[in-house]
Amino acid sequence: MSGFDMNNYVDVEPLEIETGLPDEVCPIMYTDEYKQVMSVARRLMQEGEYSERALQLTSKAIALAPAFYTVWNYRYSIVEHLAKESGDVEGYMNKEMDWLDEVTLGNPKNYQIWSYRQALLKIHPAPSVKRELPILQIMIDDDTKNYHVWSYRKWCILFFQDFTNELTYADSLIQRDVYNNSAWTHRMFVMKHTNPSKHEVREEIEYTKKKIEIVPQNVSSWEYLRGLYEVFLDCEYDEETIKFAEKFTDDILKLDITVDKEVSALPNIESSYALEFLADVFAKIPSPENTNNAKKAYTALSLKYDPIRSALWNHKMGQLA
Amino acid sequence: MVGEIRRAKFIGNLLGRRREIVEQVVSEEPYKEDQEDDNDNDNDNDNDVEEIEILMKEQDTETTEARAHVINDCVSLLTAVNEKAELKSDFHRQYLDYAFQIKLPPQMTALDASQPWILYWVLNSLAMLSEDLVSDEMRRRIEEKAFAISPEGGPFGGGIGQLPHLAATYASIEALSSCANSNGSWDKIDKKSIYNWLLSVKQENGGFKTCYSVGEVDTRGVYCALSVASMLNILTDELVENTLQYLINCQNYEGGFGGCPFEDEAHGGYTFCAVASLAIMGALDKINIPKLIDWCATKQYNEEKGFCGRSNKLVDGCYSFWVGGTVAILEAYGYGEYIMNHNEMREYILRCCQDTKRPGLRDKPGKNPDFYHTNYVLAGLSVVEYTFKIDNPKDPFSISAEPRKGVPSSNITAINPVYCLPIDLVKNFANHFK
Known part of the structure; x- marks a missing residue:
């Protein structure tokens, strides 16, 4: 992807992003660059331009304001159009996912990334769970209780219906930090969706007890132990x-x-x-x-x-x- | 190429940050040693520290390390008994008045897509301190900004030229309801168009998408949609088709609610959204209430006194409302007053969420105040200092409050916990649209 250059948009009449109210409550002092990028983006959106330069502009806008959901939506439409035009939808979508990985690594607390990712996977001709897991692992390694990432991981596992690695993955996080409640809930997610046998439930109970023996004063493991009895064993303690x-x-x-x-x-x-x-x-x-x-x-x-x-x-x- | 190098560096940093797990047995009074390091008043603390001495076999992990710091900070503030625990209303008012005087600096551009939230947080915080603090001029300026963002009167986006969004629409309607129909602003709200838009973001599974076409579907969306719809009297059966089942499925084995209906981790914010939505639908009896009560209660820490938002996470003043408000809703609907320790919660709010140097309320000691925390910490104080009941369980606007016995008063305004707005204001608004 070539570099971003504001000169590619000189023909675009900017559309104001400020209210112009004389005594506006809490106006934001935008930088000139922000005003320029966003006002051009507004015009292109209004005109429905789906072009390579529009795509580049959204990259820039998202770098400046990652929570700007309107631009994410616009980008989605651009990608839909350009992927079709390119004649190689799969290649195009993969390129988009690469870009998204970069943005994801820099914005761990962002909401929009994850719904955008879901939307891309839904229109990707050959989505792959193998493509998804590494980036999720990096994000969790950096912030082991990141709610968005765990939730997305669950969505992803359901989307691909591939539970193979999930108990092991959750275990690796529990080994790292036995108090990680997100990792404990991930185990329950797997248990509930994989219809475990009585034997498997028993094994899971033994697993939990071992973790309790290491750290007895831990709300997460005790809640999980109870959960197993309530969900799978009719509370028959x-x-x-x-x-x-x-x-x-x-x-x-x-x-x-x-x-x-x-x-x-x-x-x-x-x-x-x-x-x-x-x-x-x-x-x-x-x-x-x-x-x-x-x-x-x-x-x-x-x-x-x-x-x-x-x-x-x-x-x-x-x-x- | 450059991108790949950057990624490699990033991953390198992450791996470098990984910590080894060290097993250790903490014999007694685990936090006392730290505390003596930076506290001059050791004698004052001895009694309080004794309460925290469950003999723990503990693993030193990221969780315990982070929490030990917070406990240390909180305990020294909580035990400073020479200082009176009181709400510094005049001080915080200065902070909220700034909002009407200043421009936000460029680093606040992150809020560009959330501008209606600022309107709601500021106005509601002032109204909770005292409804008299909200002037006609403030109302006019809030209304002007809301209608500059959506000249059609809704649905609302995060700023001008932005797509309609559930959170922005919720925040705008909340802010406008606090404007008490000055300048006839309530009649400028376009109910019909908001209703049609809500239907357009409704999902087959009963959830709502925050924005069309790419947006999140979780209990936040449900709450925003149902709050707005109930306030504007456009809550139809069609709008909530499958929503009850959606919410029921968001309650996980812990007892609290996750964001999505597939065994997401229980979380204070998503739990509030789900429970308030169920209250609006008159369907609280459809979930496992005892589990929910236990989960809420377990979020309050013996040491810090305040609530965390998830098991084994850190205390944060905003959960005084997200969890405390959930508890208040349960109380209003007759499930009891025993779920939280109100006086202890009040201690956390007044001693740990205020600072002598900076006005505004904060997450925890060491954090800066912001409008978000100011609003939800004050709301938390309101649900602590009042007790709630409801006249008609089918009508969430019929919730009423009276001062809670045995809890001192900060003269804060009573809020309706379902809407996080002063009781009278939200009732008047709903009546206007009946």
């Missing part, structure tokens, strides 16, 4: 998992815990989320012993381990049989 959770609560349910308990008399525990998990599990299976344990767990959470939510724990206690 087994004895083994209850015992597993108890490991992180220092047997405190064997203590006598009432609201007037001295906070200092409660031991330190490894995980408040384990205690919360136990409380909710016991609350779901009615028996005098379970109810009593749930009550003790909620009381302990309220007193010491998660006091900011004491109103919630009290409410849950009130709902016990």
Whole structure:
């Protein structure tokens, strides 16, 4: 692609981008370059010019203002036209994707890139998941919880219906940072869309427990463990998992815990989320012993381990049989 | 060629930035050591620090490293008990008044496609501080700008000559509703054309696309469309066909909502958009409310006191509203007052989101104030200091508020949490279009 040169647009009558209001609220002090580029872009859009120079102008405009959605839309129309004219739609689209990769690397927080990318893939004659994953990996490596990129990755995997690498990919991010909630939710995305067998669900539960053993005080892994039981196992919590959770609560349910308990008399525990998990599990299976344990767990959470939510724990206690 | 070299360098940088994971066991009071480094008042802190001593086996990762810094900053502000926690209304008012005096510098060009947002954030922030602060002249200038952007009266784009956009239309209607129909501006809004445009960006799956033809489809779009439609009284069955199912599918296993209906990560902003949309549709009972309540509650941190927007992410003042507003909607619809700790949230807002040197409200200590955070932090304060109920669950404009017992008052205006606008203003607007 040749360099951008404003001289290629001298025949275009610019269309004003300022309101001209005498006392406008919060007008932006545009640079001369910005005004020039955008006012020409406005005119070309209005005239519906779909040309190579129009394409170059949108590159420039997007470099100046990546969130300018109107120009993204205009560019999409230009690409649609020019790709057809070129006689090599696939080659043309690939070239466009290369350009988009460059812009993507420089604008990690941008919204427009991702919907534009989706729109391109939909009209690409031979889209490829292999073409997509490297750039996504680079973006995630740089910002491991980037919402747009994770969401786009999910869209992409559904678009290509290729889940092959996804659990491994999410695992690599969890290995890097076990608290990465985006990576945990990606595993659930895969599980929910691949109709796992009972055995596979069990394996996933074991995987999660191993991660909890490394870091017991982690909301992401505990939420995920619960999620697996709720989504795939009808909340049928087994004895083994209850015992597993108890490991992180220092047997405190064997203590006598009432609201007037001295906070200092409660031991330190490894995980408040384990205690919360136990409380909710016991609350779901009615028996005098379970109810009593749930009550003790909620009381302990309220007193010491998660006091900011004491109103919630009290409410849950009130709902016990 | 140049591009490829640049990319190679970029990738090199990224790899260089990757951190090794170090496993370590943190025995006791993990944050105290740091805190003593830059705090002169150690004695004041001892009691508070003791609350944070869950014995943690912790891995030192990007997550813990980032959060340790934030906790350190917040705890020193939260424990400065000699300073009164109060809203510096007059100070923040200066910041909002600037908006009517200044031109935004060229580096703010990033906001060029979001100009109506500035109108809404500034006007609504002033109205929340006190409705008396909004002058007729301010209203006139806001209206003029909105109608300069869309002389036809809607739908609205981000600036003149820009395509209509759901977020810009939402922000414009919100801003205009706060103008109290001065100069008859409400009658210049073209309901019919907004309705037809909303239908044109409606998707088969029940979502809405922010812009035709390339735009995002997520719960933000649904919220913007449904807010505008309900305020202008153009909310038809046709407009919301399949939308309920779309929203239901956005609730993920965590209990909160993601942006898209395919198990996206639960997120405070998208959760608010989904829950407010469900409230507008009178369909809150169609989702898993207990899971949603647990998710919202878990977003409040014991140490920083404020909300984060996703599990294991950092606290941010704007979630005082995105999550706090969700909680307020649940409260209004009768699901209880126990979901958040209001006094602790208020402490985060007043002690961590204000600065003595710079007016305006901010995300967290160390960040600069901006109009966006000023609006949503103040809105968060409003949902903390008032308690909400609804007269008719089918009519979101019938939400009313009264001061919350046991929570001090900052004399902030009560907002309708569904619309993030002062209760009376949005009710008057909706009545005008009935």
